[in-house]
Every structure is written in C-alpha cells, then in structure tokens.
Amino acid sequence: MNRPGRPAGPATETEELVLTAALDLVLSEGAGALTAQRLHARTGVARTTIYRHWPTPKDVLAALISVAPHPTPEPTGDPVADLRREVDLLCDRLRDKPVGVFLRALVTASSADPACVPLRHRYVMDLLEPFRRTLTAIGLAGRERVENAALAIVAPLLVDVLLLDRPVDRERAHRAVDEVLSKESR
Structure with missing residues (x-):
C-alpha cells in the first residue's frame, strides 16, 4: 500500500x-x-x-x-608499482580541484563547527584507503603497521598542501614510498 x-x-x-x-x-x-x-x-x-x-x-x-568519486584502478599485479601509482593519483587529486580545495573547506568547516570534524576524518580516511589496500597487498601485516605506513606516505603531502600552501611535490612523495618500503623490507 x-x-x-x-x-x-x-x-x-x-x-x-x-x-x-x-x-x-x-x-x-x-x-x-x-x-x-x-x-x-x-x-x-x-x-x-x-x-x-x-x-x-x-x-x-x-x-x-x-557521492565523491574514489578512483580505484585495477591492480597491475605489481604492488610496488601500484603503490607508486596511488601516490601519483593522490598528487594529482591534491593539485587539481576538487580534492585539495575540498579538504581545505573541510578544515575550515571543522574549525567553525566541531560537528564537521568527523567528516574531515572520514574524507581523509577515504583518501588513505587505497594506500592501506596496496600496502596490505605488498605484504605488510597488522592494522597498525599498515596505517602507520600509509600515514608516512600521505601525511607529508597533506601538510604541504593544506598547512604550508606548497605545491604537491611528486618526487618527495615517491621518496616517502621508497622510505616506507625500505623500512618495511628490513
């Protein structure tokens, strides 16, 4: 009825x-x-x-x-190459609208309305998800280890773009990937 x-x-x-x-x-x-x-x-x-x-x-x-799109390319079978590709995608998304500008708006909204803080966290966690997935595919075990590795790669990019108003530094992002992979292979 x-x-x-x-x-x-x-x-x-x-x-x-x-x-x-x-x-x-x-x-x-x-x-x-x-x-x-x-x-x-x-x-x-x-x-x-x-x-x-x-x-x-x-x-x-x-x-x-x-409704934000979350581009997730198909894995190539080479998790290290996939991780580098994820870094390139994030660099592009932070450089171009709307991700970088939208993140800035979420930071501003969070400072004006504490109820927006969970939204900012959710959005950043969504940005981290492809890195978590790829790092797990590489063989990192343990949720905390994967999370720390993902943050070691992504956090410097977010600080540069959101807090320091620097352009995205793709080479620096790739060095962060190399450092994480080097540290985790020991």
Missing part, C-alpha cells in the same frame, strides 16, 4: 542539481557559502526542500563526501 506524503529523500535530479551547486560553491567560496539561500539562488530548488534534506552545511558536506 502506498502511503501519501513526501518521499524519504530528494529526487535524483534534485539531489544532483543541489550537490553540483554545493560543490561549485565549496570550490569557489569555501564551506561557509553552503547556505540554503545560496543553494536556492544557484539551483532554483525551494529552500524548504534544501532544509528538509540538508538542514545544515555539515549535512551538505556529508552528502558531497558520500
């Missing part, structure tokens, strides 16, 4: 329209621009619809993270 009333979530077209506009706002103006008024002005979607499905900027950011 069909019950009358509103559907549980926004229509696919509405969701795509609002989230595309939200991403554009985040990339051009930061997370502070994620207001129902701004999204309404960009999309024409009623503010009540926006408030109903995304009541706070944190909810918009969470929705954007949920």
Whole structure:
C-alpha cells in the first residue's frame, strides 16, 4: 500500500542539481557559502526542500563526501608499482580541484563547527584507503603497521598542501614510498 506524503529523500535530479551547486560553491567560496539561500539562488530548488534534506552545511558536506568519486584502478599485479601509482593519483587529486580545495573547506568547516570534524576524518580516511589496500597487498601485516605506513606516505603531502600552501611535490612523495618500503623490507 502506498502511503501519501513526501518521499524519504530528494529526487535524483534534485539531489544532483543541489550537490553540483554545493560543490561549485565549496570550490569557489569555501564551506561557509553552503547556505540554503545560496543553494536556492544557484539551483532554483525551494529552500524548504534544501532544509528538509540538508538542514545544515555539515549535512551538505556529508552528502558531497558520500557521492565523491574514489578512483580505484585495477591492480597491475605489481604492488610496488601500484603503490607508486596511488601516490601519483593522490598528487594529482591534491593539485587539481576538487580534492585539495575540498579538504581545505573541510578544515575550515571543522574549525567553525566541531560537528564537521568527523567528516574531515572520514574524507581523509577515504583518501588513505587505497594506500592501506596496496600496502596490505605488498605484504605488510597488522592494522597498525599498515596505517602507520600509509600515514608516512600521505601525511607529508597533506601538510604541504593544506598547512604550508606548497605545491604537491611528486618526487618527495615517491621518496616517502621508497622510505616506507625500505623500512618495511628490513
């Protein structure tokens, strides 16, 4: 039996329209621009619809993270080459929009609203996942060991891009991979 009333979530077209506009706002103006008024002005979607499905900027950011693409190329059979490829992909994603800018917006949103901190953690953990997978394929055993190795590779990139406003240094990232592999092969 069909019950009358509103559907549980926004229509696919509405969701795509609002989230595309939200991403554009985040990339051009930061997370502070994620207001129902701004999204309404960009999309024409009623503010009540926006408030109903995304009541706070944190909810918009969470929705954007949920639909963020996570490119995962097929393993080549050479886990070391795959690890280097993952570093190159992350370097490209941090250099180009939207990952680097989106991460900056999450850092800013987290400082303004502590409820956004778990979103920032979730997004960074998603960035680390391909490294964890590849390091495990290389033969690293133990969750803590894999996590530490992934962080040893990724953390310097994030510090450079997010905190020091430096460009992505691909060579440095590859040296970090070499150091991790050297340390782990001992």
